Amino acid sequence: xxxxxxxxxxxxxxxxxxxLKSFENLDDKRVLIIERDKFLGGILNQCIxxxxxxxxxxxxxxxxxxxxxxxxxxxxxxxxxxxxxHVIDINPGREVTIVNKHGLKKLKAKAIVxxxxxxxxxxxxxxxxxxxxxxxxxxxxxxRFINIEGYKIGKKAVIxxxxxxxxxxxxxxxxxGIEVKAVVEIMPYSTGLRRNIVQCLEDFGIPLLLSxxxxxxxxxxxxxxxxxxxxxxxxxxxxxxxxxxECDTVLFSVGLIPENELSKKAGVLLDMAxxxxxxxxxxxxxxxxxxxxxxxxxxxxxVDNVTLEAETAGKYxxxxxxxxxxxxxxxxxxxxxxSGIKYVVPQRLxxxxxxxTILRYRVDNVYHNKVVTLINSGRKLLRIKKQHLTPGxxxxxxxxxxxxxxxxxxxxxxxxxxxNSLKGEIYG
Amino acid sequence: MDKITxxxxxxxxxxxxxxxGNEIKYIGYGCSRGLExxxxxxxxxxxxxxxTIHVKDGEIEFxxxxxxxxxxxxxxxxxxxxxxxxxxxxxxxxxxVVVKNILDTGADVIATRKVNRKSSF
Ligand SMILES: Cc1cc2nc3c(=O)[nH]c(=O)nc-3n(C[C@H](O)[C@H](O)[C@H](O)COP(=O)(O)OP(=O)(O)OC[C@H]3O[C@@H](n4cnc5c(N)ncnc54)[C@H](O)[C@@H]3O)c2cc1C
Numbered sequence: 001x002x003x004x005x006x007x008x009x010x011x012x013x014x015x016x017x018x019x020l021k022s023f024e025n026l027d028d029k030r031v032l033i034i035e036r037d038k039f040l041g042g043i044l045n046q047c048i049x050x051x052x053x054x055x056x057x058x059x060x061x062x063x064x065x066x067x068x069x070x071x072x073x074x075x076x077x078x079x080x081x082x083x084x085x086h087v088i089d090i091n092p093g094r095e096v097t098i099v100n101k102h103g104l105k106k107l108k109a110k111a112i113v114x115x116x117x118x119x120x121x122x123x124x125x126x127x128x129x130x131x132x133x134x135x136x137x138x139x140x141x142x143x144r145f146i147n148i149e150g151y152k153i154g155k156k157a158v159i160x161x162x163x164x165x166x167x168x169x170x171x172x173x174x175x176x177g178i179e180v181k182a183v184v185e186i187m188p189y190s191t192g193l194r195r196n197i198v199q200c201l202e203d204f205g206i207p208l209l210l211s212x213x214x215x216x217x218x219x220x221x222x223x224x225x226x227x228x229x230x231x232x233x234x235x236x237x238x239x240x241x242x243x244x245x246e247c248d249t250v251l252f253s254v255g256l257i258p259e260n261e262l263s264k265k266a267g268v269l270l271d272m273a274x275x276x277x278x279x280x281x282x283x284x285x286x287x288x289x290x291x292x293x294x295x296x297x298x299x300x301x302x303v304d305n306v307t308l309e310a311e312t313a314g315k316y317x318x319x320x321x322x323x324x325x326x327x328x329x330x331x332x333x334x335x336x337x338x339s340g341i342k343y344v345v346p347q348r349l350x351x352x353x354x355x356x357t358i359l360r361y362r363v364d365n366v367y368h369n370k371v372v373t374l375i376n377s378g379r380k381l382l383r384i385k386k387q388h389l390t391p392g393x394x395x396x397x398x399x400x401x402x403x404x405x406x407x408x409x410x411x412x413x414x415x416x417x418x419x420n421s422l423k424g425e426i427y428g
Numbered sequence: 429m430d431k432i433t434x435x436x437x438x439x440x441x442x443x444x445x446x447x448x449g450n451e452i453k454y455i456g457y458g459c460s461r462g463l464e465x466x467x468x469x470x471x472x473x474x475x476x477x478x479x480t481i482h483v484k485d486g487e488i489e490f491x492x493x494x495x496x497x498x499x500x501x502x503x504x505x506x507x508x509x510x511x512x513x514x515x516x517x518x519x520x521x522x523x524x525v526v527v528k529n530i531l532d533t534g535a536d537v538i539a540t541r542k543v544n545r546k547s548s549f
Contacts, residue, residue: 045541048478048492048494050476054436060436060476061540062478062492062494062540064492064522064540064541065541068522068540068541068542146480147480147490148488149489149490150480150489150490175477175479175504176479176508193440194433194440195433195434195435195440197433198432198433198435198440199435203501
């Protein structure tokens, strides 16, 4: 069986950055990336809009440009990669089964990095009654059809969901001459970045209908329209607010789910709140020698954060190849998301690697004037005031050396939201 | 409008324009680029345009492109109409100029992806 030090599954920005960093840190340089698509770059290849790299490169790039920089580094490095190749199985013994036009093959690795990205939730996930006509897409699917395959997917569209993907597609459709009738959002707020609301909707006068839902899709062969309705704060339809919108296309942009079918086979424990693996600050999952980063771990808004996280995963995966004994389970302390915090990643801290660590988290609702508090052993280690928090924007805080030096590792570390009652006080 | 949202980065600062006597003041910007953006946005709003164009003999059929600087917002659809008719031939490198000085805006339209020639086997 062919053996590698590191096998990276997925050639998107997470996989590329993890591979590059581990390659730097490995003596034997046996690194392999496996990608099921025809090209490296992942979802970035279809994200032709600007908005990538501002933090990492201090420059605004499009998705393909951002990807290209890492693809070139990989091509120059001597990292091996396979495209048009699916990973269909991983087992806890770190054997990877791949399939491509040459057939089926098994490979073995000292360490594995999971970087399979996320997939989109579909119409089924939001359960809208009606027939099953043509003209219904997920937003990402439509993005691929338009930006890569070059199809015109319809004439008049309604977009369900106002996250960034939905907003970006509203602009893209408009530029391509497809009339976007409305973006329909069930929540009272958009989870998309403000810049996208301005640039993608307001620029073109596209209505954003908050607290509205699609209650029915009409049409037999092809979509003929949708019925929408206003909803109350419990998401119940408000009687007599129904309205028909004529359209031939409906795009669903209702969230992403980390792609973890393979992770489950490898015996990786998943976090119900993120949908991705439980990891520690080395990005080690609960399966020995298996690491995870990028959207397979938790869904990111910014690719820059994906790259940073993947570099850390790659660095530690290389270290695992040399000194696996440092990655024992009994070295771990839990980091727990509590009141108001939906999730925190990493979920554990390995005390063998007490380097400054970024905790990324999301809140479970829109909040104003709160304090994000880190508690361990009854003590408040950090308090950060926040004017405004929303589930749509990933937040982060750093466990500095100073904070790490104060942690009692026999106790859980708890991250929670508190009311901002103490005025003018900031720690950390 | 006296209030705009800066779109240069995901932070999305809300910037206000205030006139005091004959002095114009901008409030709420988070960086010097934001200030410049606000000045432009209040007088002549500009956007980077990204789209795809046809590519012949390439390993993919559509080439993603963008303007290398923002162009006036009111010209976005005119620029799209021009780009829809353009075709380039592979190979193409990132940064390859597809249209020079589109609509006299001073912006070039450039390729944002490398496209190799289609291998012929
Ligand atoms: C529509 C859209 C717009 C976005 N806009 C922005 C933006 O403006 N700015 C920004 O910073 N970020 C943006 N993002 C976010 C950013 O693009 C993602 O966070 C980032 O691409 C995630 O990287 P990844 O490597 O984890 O996943 P991906 O890019 O999804 O890569 C995962 C790769 O794994 C491969 N794979 C999966 N399973 C297997 C398997 N079994 N075998 C082999 N290969 C496999 C997939 O083919 C894919 O190439 C956007 C995302 C989307 C979807």
